[in-house]
Amino acid sequence: MTNVTMTINGRSVSGTVEGRTLLSTFIRETAGATGTHVGCDTAQCGACTVHVNGASVKSCNMFAMEADGADVTTIEGMANADGSLGTIQQAFQDHHGLQCGFCTPGMVMTAAALLKENPTPTEGEVREYLSGNLCRCTGYHNIVKAIMAASGQDVSSIAAE
């Protein structure tokens, strides 16, 4: 058992972990930030996506120990300082980019990473970047549209959500 400390959404969190403890488990159970979801065990679905030192990471695919000392951002850290929805979050609501909400935290975190790398992606670029995140509800139409809108692009010509 090893003691690890990391910053999660600006708060220092410490805990004792086994070597096999996953970062996703640490975030959910030690930090109590249950917005990060675990949808598979093969790093295929992306529901557990968080940012570690600014990089998009599937937290079920990283040991908690590996994140010792890291700066982690989860969905709980994505709202504006006043508590209102951030730009990407608001676009997801505006364009009905979520239904059951389970994949949504991972989608938002991945979208944030995409727009940081590529502020005005094409539809094809959005779809390709999302290919590591599964959604079973939306058919992706409104997720892609929401991300395009969050990038400031005109989405009025895309079929209505």
Next chain:
Amino acid sequence: MPADGGIGAPMKRREDVRFLTGTGRYTDDLNRPGQAYVYFLRSSVAHGKINSVNTEAAAAMPGVIRIFTGADFEGIGGLPCGWQVTDKHGQPMQEPGHPVLAQGKVRHVGDPIAAVVADTLDQARDAAEAIEADIEELPAVIDMKKALEDGAPKVHDDLTSNLCYDWGFVEENKGAVDEAFANAAHVTTLELKNQRLVANPMEPRVAIGDYDPAGDNSTLYTTSQNPHVIRLLMGAFVLGIPEHKLRVVAPDVGGGFGTKIFHYAEEAFCTFAAKQLRRPVKWTSSRSEAFMSDAHGRDHVTKIELALDADNNFTALRTETYANMGAYLSTFAPSVPTWLHGTLMAGNYKTPLIYVNVKAVFTNTVPVDAYRGAGRPEATFQLERLVDKAARELGVDPIALRRQNFITQFPYATPVAVEYDTGDYEATMAKLEEIADLSGFEARLEESKKKGKLRGLGVNCYIEACGIAPSHLVGQLGARAGLYESATVRVNATGGLVVMTGSHSHGQGHETAFPQVIAEMIGIDPSMVEIVHGDTANTPMGMGTYGSRSLAVGGSAMVRATEKIINKAKKIAAHLLEASEGDIELKDGAFSVAGTDKSVAWGDVTLAAYVPHNYPLEDIEPGLEETAFYDPNNFTYPSGAYACEVEVDPETGKVTIESFAAADDFGNIVNPMIVSGQVHGGIAQGIGQALLEGCVYDEDGQLLTGSYMDYAMPRADDVPYYAVDHSCQTPCTHNPLGVKGCGEAGAIGSPPAVVNAVVDALQRAGKTEVTHIDMPLSPSRVWAAMNQ
């Protein structure tokens, strides 16, 4: 009516805020004080005799509280089946037992053998590895037709064979159907498979059992689409807990698609073990576990034949289907290939004679039950592939052949026992031609040719039966439950409302759409209405959400309860206004006396109900709370027309969806944004079935698609933007909202469009021998078809 929040408004969803900020509360987010964890040791073989399960070493491992095996459940009920099908000879189906933990034999990969409860999940998992299970592997039956051969190994030794039932529908019509085929000018025949799928909601299943010895009360937190149904099945049939001592909570649920309807062993185990151990017991499925324990969907093998006269009118339809039940009967499994499938075989067409035969078969595979559409996608796929093939054989336009045979007069009684109340199939087809720009296809075909790609166009129709269902009817058909829905509407003194509904939302947006209906009825802002669902402790007995029934049945119950509220509120208003009740009108949140300027606000009436100082106490009780149960008197019949255009790479066989259009008739629409989203999601699942997904067992019963590494889910770059339209509206004639349901349509209507398009592309390229390819249309299958 509020301008932006009543029926028809594309209101943004209120539930989104919690989901977008990580404050949703899914079952795995819940933890109970002192909670222990269970890990299930599951069978690694498809069929085997359990000689012994030695838990001694495992029980001594750190943190282990107790290990349960099948022996601990002797004398306790097995998992019940909720639907009894009667076969074509009038005999009940064969119905095997389904123990919570395997007893005597294991019958599929994933069948639970033992359950280890420990202080932590890791300890439970470690201990499970130390269990010595001596299982003597037996020959397995995987293929349905082989399972029915004489001498085939039996999944259940106490049954006479692996045949669950042999169902004929309508058996009395069989002779007339055969005669029509004998007299047909043309017969088109198609043999096809509707492959096994895994529903794969993104949230894996979770169960937490809790027990309070102070009141002898059990609570189950579970990922369910219908908590009351679980309470009834588990309480009455498995554990013997009366409903007033059992609470079932299904909080935020991360998608269902059918597979979270059913009562599962893990739910019963956690509830049972929590009471035994006096500790909460939590189980969280891994995705790998989900693949071998969530009920699967589809898995039909069918031969279908269409008889036509010399004028290309459909004269008869005949089908023979083998339907896989898996190793046990899941909750509603027997109903799916029969009453949810055979009754839809008329489709959109006035075929006068239909005979459907279904043989349901036990195999050593995971149980199969309802998955989005449940029987109706199978019916639609067969019929719409067959009509396309017939058109090709006859050399006529497939759309024209459909139009010629459309049902045009409503109500229409089909030869397969249902009566379509309303519809307009020509309208949705015409709308499809417009939104899919079908007249521009030839130009797009040329563009594809220039790129070296084969382009194809696939069109189909669909009809489905939703809003399940009239209880008296399904009772005759073998359902062991009623299929009404309930709502309690509680108006508070200050005018706000709480609606407690038996429907359950796991992505459908009830918390937004249901208040829109109330807002419309009373003329208040929808933010004044709160929806409560998913907890048997604070909602009336309900049947839950599946079969596109929430608004049609649950919404109707809510409307009926609200009507009672309004009727009582009018009595109160009449008293306050010193007017006759018959003169009271409710509009824009105020009661007025017709023809006068006298009025009283909604909030003043609700306050009077709870502070009844000036109140007709001699006539009516104080308070303003009403409950209604709504039992529909027919199914609803959404319908539509879908079109898909594909490009096929002739070098590799890879199919790309270039466009997809859906014109649906859902009757009246409450929130068009949510409706479109439902259709989008269904289309993606249908495209997934058509091109990507397939659950595969090898001949020994090993599950080859046990994770997302092997089971191909549709991803964002597999699908296009969709063009969807639901402006064609023939309102349902028998429910108060005129709604039909929209949850399953996309998954029902889309697979044949995709396959029709690929076959069309190959035919246009001169591959005239390719008349069908079984799903999924992977590059290798398409390439093989092109190069056969």
